[in-house]
Amino acid sequence: MFSAALDAFSTNGFNGASMREIATRAGTSLSNLYNYVPAKADLLAHVLKRANDDLLAALRAALETAGDPASDRLRAVVSAYVLWSARQQTAGVVAISEFRYLEGSLREAVVEARDRTQQLFTDIVESGVASGEFHTPYPHEAARNIVLLCAALANWYHADGRRTPEQIADEQAHLALAMVQSPLE
Template identity: 50%
Template sequence: MSARTRYLAAALDLMAADGFNGTSMRDIARAAETSLSNLYNHFASKSDVLVALLRDANDDLLRRIRAELDTAGPSATERMAAAVRAYVTFSGECQTAAVLSLSEFRYLRGEGREAVVQARDTTESIFRGVIADGVGTGEFRTPYPDGATRAIVSICAAVPTWYRPDGPLSLSELADVHVRYVLAMLEAATVTAQQPASTAMPA
């Protein structure tokens, strides 16, 4: 494990437990078993640490979505289903980083904030492009593609705030449920998601 990876892992645990304001650079250095000067050699400020955490999380999400799209079928419906499953799976498997991305983003300012916004816009643009393709081919009949894009990204991003690994649905089943939500929202001509055995949602 590289020093950078070790420092960010320590920061992720601390900020998830105590928040951005409740975590200091000294706390991170202590948890990572390094000196404060070594930490500052990698990150100029606590904000830079948070930017790195959020950028890394979004980069991981993008890799997962793109990998699923590479193996998905050619239709917009199949590609949308693949993208949604990738997003929901990321939200469950990387729950701590995903929650941090939602809760602590508000503390970023300036160039750091803009960098994270641009990364998130890239993710959203993938969904926007698939929806545009589906509307163009007639697979999706929604008259509100822009609103649908924002809503789809929002419901996928919200999963880690309530998901429980011991809940009534497995992560795979939960992804299937969200595919059904999304395709219904898009007024898809054909719903390709398989109905899970149980559709009970956690309270």
């Protein structure tokens, strides 16, 4: 049901996708779909939260294998985000383009999930600044822009492009380290 909703939101946008279409894509009845979610906005919120949770799990897994220096940790999470975006491009595009339709507690739940992802990057950059490894005078802004750099990949990446996801991940990690003014780059 949730992958059907993701596909419908990707194809037709939030406003263009109907609950009937989502039910059809999911191979269920409209009434059965309403047994699981009260409204289309709830489906969108669930899809976006689920995508962010999946992304956050990938980032945390990357951190487990990264070295102790902040530059190693930043390179690991940027690479993991880029690879996730290449593999989960539809979710990334929907997260960027359809989030604006959420309101109230549904929006707050997705913002809270996104904030956890952002905080992971902010913590790495702040620790790099505190240790003297990074020299940016703008750690919060740098962390925010690094996340935006990674998220934007979903809008421009093409699987048949001239660079592999791994090459792009390496390039984006290099750019992220430049943003935090890492002398290692």
